[in-house]
Amino acid sequence: MAAIRIMTVDDHPLLREGIAAVIDGQPDLELVGEAASGEEAIERYRQWRPDLTLMDLQMPGIGGIAAIEAIRREWPEARILVLTTYRGDVQALRALRAGAQGYLLKSELRKEMLATIHQMMEGKRRVPPELASEIDERASADELTPRETQVLTRVAMGEANREAAVALGIAEETVKAHMKHILAKLQANDRTHAVAIALRRGILDL
The missing domain is CATH 3.40.50.2300 (Response regulator)
Incomplete structure (x- = not known):
């Protein structure tokens, strides 16, 4: 064999x-x-x-x-x-x-x-x-969209909503809306918690 x-x-x-x-x-x-x-x-x-x-x-x-x-x-x-x-x-x-x-x-x-x-x-x-x-x-319930992943990446880099909006070429209100969806999907208490969950689960790869 x-x-x-x-x-x-x-x-x-x-x-x-x-x-x-x-x-x-x-x-x-x-x-x-x-x-x-x-x-x-x-x-x-x-x-x-x-x-x-x-x-x-x-x-x-x-x-x-x-x-x-x-x-x-x-x-x-x-x-x-x-x-x-x-x-x-x-x-x-x-x-x-x-x-x-x-x-x-x-x-x-x-x-x-x-x-x-x-x-x-x-x-x-x-x-x-x-x-x-x-x-x-x-797998299906809480998968972030590509844009949500981009927003969370900017947050993980320490950027405020306004800075993330400028970097991504979108409105600050849009960033806030994405963050609201991200927190709900990841069942996170706040931005820092969302980043920690995303890093642990491999959603972010920094």
Whole structure:
């Protein structure tokens, strides 16, 4: 039986080395290559065509989600497992919508990675149960619009409503209306609370 060919994508060399060490100890797994950015991931995928790709989300340049979209657009059959420190349900949902079939926290890597790889090679999806329930509960009810995300980003940068309005080219009253919707959607007490929730859930990526 041929070994499962794996590519890792992460901008931290130590993490890639750790994954390589685990894979090297498995007779049914083979590490065919590594990449350190989204751009490199797309190029290396084209070169190696791995059976499964382990993809980080937070990288300089093209991030993991954009790389997943690009790879899946060209190779719809690509199997991609997201590895991240991010617990945010919004980030997970974006990755799954982009085409990833699995989502694994880096803190669970040593314990769960091998089982997850084999599950995905059997055609199963893998999302941590607690994250899956959050996605189901929140995915449609409180998703911010692109404009609301822009407004909240300006707020997170410390801008007042007037400054955000000027930066976005909209009226100050419009910014206030967006903030009202944002607070309601995120069930936040105030602007600071809204920013904290958005950062935790991965709605904002600052």
